[in-house]
Amino acid sequence: MASYSTNEFKGGLKVMLDGDPCSILENEFVKPGKGQAFNRVKLRNLKTGRVWERTFRSGESLEAADVMDREMEYLYNDGEFYHFMEPDTFEQHQASTDAVGDAAKWLKEQDVCTVTLYNGAPLAVTPPNHVVLEITDTDPGLRGDTAQGGTKPATLSTGAVVKVPLFLEIGDAIKVDTRTGEYLGRAKED
C-alpha cells in the first residue's frame, strides 16, 4: 500500500493509525521561526467514529488505508446483518450491526446509502441526507392547530423517533434530515 507524507495530508485522506483506518479531518502545519516543524492532525477513527488529535514531525508518513466509499442500495436486514447491493455490479455486501451503527434507524429498503469499505468489507454506513419515512405511531392529530408551532414525538417505520408538528397523523409520510434528525416537511404524495 502507498504511504503519505505529512505535507500530503489533507481532509478526506484515508490513512492507517495505530492499526485502525482513519480519515484526516484537519492538518495544521506548526513551525516556530527558529524551531522544529510539526503537523497537528485531527483524524476520525473510521471504526469507532472518535476524533483523534495527533502531532507528527513534519515529513513523517502514514500508510494509506484501503478504504473507499461506494454508493449502494439497502436491501434488507436478516436479523443479524444488513444487506447492501452495488447498483452497477449487483455485488452484495453484508454489514454488521456495529458497522451500521446509528444509521440503522434511517435505513429504508431501496434507499441508496454510502457504504465505506475497508479491505473490501463494510466498515460504516452513511444514510442519505434526506429520507422519506412513514409515521407508525404518534398522538392523534390536532387539526386546525397548524399555526401553533407545537411539536410531538412520532415513531417512524424504521424505529426512529422525531419531533413533528401536531397536525401529523399515523400513516403520514414525512421527510427527515438524517444528519440532525430534524423534520423537514411532509413528503409529497406520488
Next chain:
Amino acid sequence: MTDNTWQPTASLAALRQRAALLADIRQFFARRQVLEVEVPILSRRATSDPHIDSITALCNGDPAYLATSPEFGLKRLLAAGLGDCYYLGKAFREGEAGGRHNPEFTMLEWYRCGWDDRKLMGEVGELLSLVLDIQVVQSLSYRELFLRELQLDPHTASEADLCACVAREIELSFAPSDRDECLDLLMSHRLEPAMGGGITLLYDFPASQAALAKVAEDATGTPVARRFEAYVNGLELANGYWELTDPAEQLRRFQADHRYRGAHKLHVYPFEERLVEALQSGMPECAGVALGVDRLLMLAGGYSSIDQVIAFPIERA
C-alpha cells in the same frame, strides 16, 4: 469545468490593505532615519539553520539558493559601515506551507546599531501598536511563561521532566529526541495558545536556541540567548536578536549547525563564510529583528488564513 484558479485568493480589499501597510512601514522607518536597502534574494550561500531549508535554483548552471532571510546581506552592509538599515521584500523557505505559511513570503528585517535586544523590543512594540492599533504590550521571559503555564523552568528542568510534561499535554506519534524538541512542542501546542490577546514580547530564550544571538547570563546566573519573539494573539510575528558579533563564535555555530544537519541526514548547504569575514573586520554592536509581513497583514485585516492576504499563494503561483 473551471475552478477559477487564475483568480487571486486574496480579496482586492486585502491587496489594497497590503499596499497601505507597506507604505506605513516605509514611513515608520523613514521618520526614524533607518535606510531601506536591497540584498540578494538569489545567493550562492544559504542559511545553516538546522530547522530551515532553502529552495535551490540553478544560476549560470550552478546551484544557488533563494534567501530564507536577508540577514547575511544586511550584516555585511552593517560591517561595511552603512548604519541602521532595513529590508522589506521576499524571502523563501522550502517545505513551509499551511494556514500561516507560504514558501514565498514577505519579510521585514531591520537593524539598529548600538542597541540591544531589550531596546529593540520596545521599537517592535511601537511598530505593532501603530499598525494594529492595540496598546496592550506584555513583556515576559521565556522562563516566566513556562512557569506561569506549566510550573516548569525550561532552563533547569531535566529532559525526563520535559518529556513527561509533553506526554501529559500532547498526543504524539513519536518520542521527542531532545530538550529543544520538547520545548518547541510545548511552546507551539500549549504556550502560544495561552498567551492571550494583545502583543506579547517574549525574551531570554534557552541558550541552546540562540541561533545568531549573543548568549549572556540572566539575573539568576543562567546563560540565556538574548533573543526575543513577538506574538499577537498567540501568532508568532517577529524574531529578534542582540546580534552575535564574535567571528570565532559565529564560525563555531555554523560548523555546529553543519554537524547537526549532517547527523540528521538533512541537506548541508554551503554556509556564508563572508559573514565570518565581515565580523572579523568588525560589525558594530547591534540588534536586529525579522518580522512576517503577511501575518501582520492577517492581524491588521482580521484574516484567518495567509491565503487571504497573498494574491497568488504557491498552489496558484
